[in-house]
Each structure stands twice: as C-alpha cells, then as structure tokens.
Amino acid sequence: MKVKIERLDDLGRGIAYVNNKITFIKNALPGEIVKIKINKSLKKYNIGEVTKYIETSPNRITPVCKYYNECGGCDLMHLSYKEELSYKQEKVKNILKKYAGIEVNPDIISSDKTLNYRNKITLHYNSNKLGYFKENTNEIIEIDECLVVMNEINEYIKSNNIKEDIIIRENNKKEIVTSIDNNTMTEEINNLKFVVDASSFFQVNHYICSKIFDLLEENIDNSNYCLDLYSGVGTLSIVASKKAHFVYSIEVNPYSHKNALINKKLNNINNIEFILGKVEDKIKDIKENIDLIITDPPRSGMDKTVVNVINKLLPKKIIYISCDPITLARDLKLLDNYKLTKITLLDMFPNTHHIESFCVLDKLKVE
Numbered sequence: 001m002k003v004k005i006e007r008l009d010d011l012g013r014g015i016a017y018v019n020n021k022i023t024f025i026k027n028a029l030p031g032e033i034v035k036i037k038i039n040k041s042l043k044k045y046n047i048g049e050v051t052k053y054i055e056t057s058p059n060r061i062t063p064v065c066k067y068y069n070e071c072g073g074c075d076l077m078h079l080s081y082k083e084e085l086s087y088k089q090e091k092v093k094n095i096l097k098k099y100a101g102i103e104v105n106p107d108i109i110s111s112d113k114t115l116n117y118r119n120k121i122t123l124h125y126n127s128n129k130l131g132y133f134k135e136n137t138n139e140i141i142e143i144d145e146c147l148v149v150m151n152e153i154n155e156y157i158k159s160n161n162i163k164e165d166i167i168i169r170e171n172n173k174k175e176i177v178t179s180i181d182n183n184t185m186t187e188e189i190n191n192l193k194f195v196v197d198a199s200s201f202f203q204v205n206h207y208i209c210s211k212i213f214d215l216l217e218e219n220i221d222n223s224n225y226c227l228d229l230y231s232g233v234g235t236l237s238i239v240a241s242k243k244a245h246f247v248y249s250i251e252v253n254p255y256s257h258k259n260a261l262i263n264k265k266l267n268n269i270n271n272i273e274f275i276l277g278k279v280e281d282k283i284k285d286i287k288e289n290i291d292l293i294i295t296d297p298p299r300s301g302m303d304k305t306v307v308n309v310i311n312k313l314l315p316k317k318i319i320y321i322s323c324d325p326i327t328l329a330r331d332l333k334l335l336d337n338y339k340l341t342k343i344t345l346l347d348m349f350p351n352t353h354h355i356e357s358f359c360v361l362d363k364l365k366v367e
C-alpha cells in the first residue's frame, strides 16, 4: 500500500497512518511517499517496511555504511546532518512539553565529526561470527569495521583474529585497550587526565565530552559542597573540584571507582571523596548542606528514591546531564522545587536518534 510519511518518531522512524492506525516505518523521512508492507500489526500500532520509494525527501542522503540495512545502529544515516540536528532539537522540545509540561527551544552543539567519533566498541562473538547484535535479537551481524568508531579500533578489528566478546577503546593518542587484555589507558580532555579501564564508562565522543566539561565549568558558581551522582571515573567531579570547596561522588562500578581514585591523584586533587555503591543507598549518608548536585545517570534516569532524597537535600542548583530525554522529562517533573533555567543539547551520537542534554535547574524561591 502507498502512504505518506508525516513525521519522525522519538526513535527516528517515519510515521504514517494506515486506516487511522499509527504505523512506524524505518528508513522513511517526512514528506516521502512510499509503498510499504506491514510486518507486524498490533492493537495500537503497526510496524511497516518500505518496499518502494515513490517520492523521496530532499533531505535524504545515501548511507555510507555497507552494513546500514542489517545493523540498525545508525538509524538516521539516511538523513542530512543539518536535518538530523533539527530533528533532535524538535524531539527534545516535544518530549519536555509532553512529559514535563516544560517549554524550551534548546540550542544544539554539533559534533566535530559525524564518522569515526566513537572511542569505544562492544562486539560479540558467536558461531564463528564477530559483530554487533541485530536489533532486539542475539543474532550477530558480522562486521570488519564500523564507520562511526575511531580508526585505530577498526585497524585492531581487522588485524586481530578476535574469537570472543570484546570491548575495544581508543584514546586521543591512538592507543588501544581491550577488555581481553584488561589494561588501562589515559584519556586527556581539557588538560585533565583520566585513567580508564576498557569496561569503565567514559563519554564516547571526545569532542562532545570536552564541550560538557566547558558547560559544567561555566555553570558552576564557587559552591561549598557539591555532590556528583553516577560519577564514573570521576570526570565531572574533577572538573567541579576546581570551583567547589568539597565534592562527594557516588558510583557503583568498582572498576570506575578504582579509576576515579587514581584520577584524583593524577590531577593533584584533595577535595573529593569517591564513594563506591549505589546512589540509591549512599545518597542517604550525605550529611553536609549540599549547594550543587551534578547528576549524570544511565539511560534509565534516576531511581525515584534518589529524586526523593534530592527533594529533601534541596541544593540551590542541580546540573542534570542526560542521554535520554524521556527519563529526563520524567525526573524533571518530579523535581518540582526547581525551574529548568538552561538547556543545551550536545550531539554525542551522530547518525543515530540519540541525543545528550545538559540542563541547569535552579531552586524556586519560596514567596
């Protein structure tokens, strides 16, 4: 059947209506007229697939990756970068309005590169195949390179006969570490040094990571006590420690915690306490009057118990860095003693529907 694509959904899929039922179609852009077949028909929606493009969008470009059709990771590689950025701005604007009742018109910082920007890859090995999992399955898409990861990682994949699951990471000096060798490397961002294990979290795009550090520095006042939640290898705590009297940081991953203790010494810092454990458990032990909370949770956002404790600690300011606008909106709605005063988007993940948000929340004044 022939349909017109109305708009993109939050996952970058085209939306059309078939007999008034919403239908999600991969690799289809607003304004395009396409023939589709329905692959799945559920009560509330259909999943369709394009069988023929009848009229294509002027914003369509040819995906440069040979695995584009099977892999699904770069789900917006068929859209021009300019339009991809506009889509991300519009998407966050709509999500915050819909789920938090907040009206914003966020600026976006684009990535310096749209290819070869990722400093980390996770590959799986099964039935003699090394590659990515096909979307929502355990089926492996065999690959010998990925165009969004940095070059030395691709060289490593090609020149090593890898026969197990692996994480490979590359730093700005083109050094490689892997989860198999279990070694560490030093990342250098904005003149700060960070030791990172292959399996610790580190922002995947060096350029955008540096922009986050800049935004953080610009937006923290000389505060007394700062609390950094989900602190990873200590990156944001270390940036904040320059302006804060003291920083408490909470992180659950023991590898990241171990890296954070080293990073504190490496950068000659004495005013941070890195606490190992779940934020849900450890935040209750914080007894100081906290002026600033920095929070950078995983995609699932903050646990409700954490939001409740934040609402009791009532810092003057919260800086919320998020990689999922939907959980961000959910948490902002619950932080009802605060007003979102600034939001900047950062394109950490070009060619995909994902987007990073940097938000500043100020405590509402009691009348």
Ligand SMILES: C[S@@+](CC[C@H](N)C(=O)[O-])C[C@H]1O[C@@H](n2cnc3c(N)ncnc32)[C@H](O)[C@@H]1O
Binding pocket: 201, 202, 203, 229, 230, 231, 232, 233, 234, 235, 236, 250, 251, 252, 253, 256, 277, 278, 279, 280, 296, 297, 298
């Ligand atoms: C998005 S990363 C942010 C890391 C760090 N802020 C940075 O910029 O590099 C989220 C971090 O939260 C940690 N994490 C996930 N769930 C947690 C929890 N319940 N309690 C504490 N840390 C958690 C992960 O291990 C990861 O290091």
